[in-house]
Amino acid sequence: xxxxxxKTFSSRLFTGTGKFxxxxxxxxxxxxxxxxxxxxxxxxxxxxNDQDDILExxxxxxVNLLPNTSGARNADEAIYAAQLARExxxxxxxxxxxxxxxxxxxxxxxxxxKATEKLSEMGFVVMPYVHADPVLCKRLxxxxxxxxxxxxxxxxxxxxxxxxxxxxxxxxxxxVPVVVDAGIGSPSxxxxxxxxxxxxxxxxxxxxxxxxPIAMATAFKEAVTAGRRAYEAGLGSxxxxxxxxxxxxxxxxxI
Amino acid sequence: MQIMxxxxxxxxxxxxxxQQLLKxxxxxxxxxxxxxNRQIISRNRWSAHTLLEGDEITxxxxxxxx
Numbered sequence: 319x320x321x322x323x324x325k326t327f328s329s330r331l332f333t334g335t336g337k338f339x340x341x342x343x344x345x346x347x348x349x350x351x352x353x354x355x356x357x358x359x360x361x362x363x364x365x366x367n368d369q370d371d372i373l374e375x376x377x378x379x380x381v382n383l384l385p386n387t388s389g390a391r392n393a394d395e396a397i398y399a400a401q402l403a404r405e406x407x408x409x410x411x412x413x414x415x416x417x418x419x420x421x422x423x424x425x426x427x428x429x430x431x432k433a434t435e436k437l438s439e440m441g442f443v444v445m446p447y448v449h450a451d452p453v454l455c456k457r458l459x460x461x462x463x464x465x466x467x468x469x470x471x472x473x474x475x476x477x478x479x480x481x482x483x484x485x486x487x488x489x490x491x492x493x494v495p496v497v498v499d500a501g502i503g504s505p506s507x508x509x510x511x512x513x514x515x516x517x518x519x520x521x522x523x524x525x526x527x528x529x530x531p532i533a534m535a536t537a538f539k540e541a542v543t544a545g546r547r548a549y550e551a552g553l554g555s556x557x558x559x560x561x562x563x564x565x566x567x568x569x570x571x572x573i
Numbered sequence: 574m575q576i577m578x579x580x581x582x583x584x585x586x587x588x589x590x591x592q593q594l595l596k597x598x599x600x601x602x603x604x605x606x607x608x609x610n611r612q613i614i615s616r617n618r619w620s621a622h623t624l625l626e627g628d629e630i631t632x633x634x635x636x637x638x639x
Contacts, residue, residue: 334639344637359638362579362631363605365598372637373604388638401613402633405606408616473639522639 320517322495323443323464325382327354331542332497334522335372343531345375351535356381357413359388360403386413393433400437412437415447423473427454431461438462447499450481455488466492467520469500474523476503479510489515505541512545513553574626591619606633
């Protein structure tokens, strides 16, 4: 079981709600993933045309909601967005993301640290999305982050764990849960992150843009479970030389 | 009186509270947040907060995202 702040999760797969072709597919994929924590974004209501109510199916699915601050370019905007999110969804849980540059959507570490300090003081459960920077992750932990969410590769890129070696350092050093977020493109990426010892992964694009999001959500669920089980069982050590797994008894020498 | 809601001009025939405004513009009160002149007004004050001429209202809702 995974505990973050005051909540306990049986599933170590968190999912996003973006990019699905329909509300129904989104809801079915989330159910198939068995995810218990699901991200949402905020937007201004379009008074003339607003039909995309995705809240209802999520509430029906019984998942916990994790609003994000996507769109915030600095700490002040993120803090404002956080308070709006808390009002809208009646939760103090928050995925803090501050990315000033829309091309790579890489998180601003300085603004993220500032916002984490303030939002933690304000009683938010802050889950900051950051680069896989081990020093920054420790600073966020000291600033009151409930967990850290280092990226594998840029958001939506499906490039997988480009930051693997740094994720390993973060996992080794962290006293708060480590949730690998962003860039996980396949179930094997998710399994790999779990084998490294990540406490959870957050997956959105790879499920949503699949030809069959529901089957893909199931595949991710199984990969996360398998990866976690392997981590708990303990992986064998690596060697550059062969280590025989069959006895070398030379029984054929006399033939 | 005139107010702005998400940068759209609205004419009101009589002063409304935030709660009444949502009804007037056919918006649900679930899953939304309101700010008046960038000051967030919490849900429990919507029925007591009366809008003033020239108020700029921000109406935010949760949407799909990662």
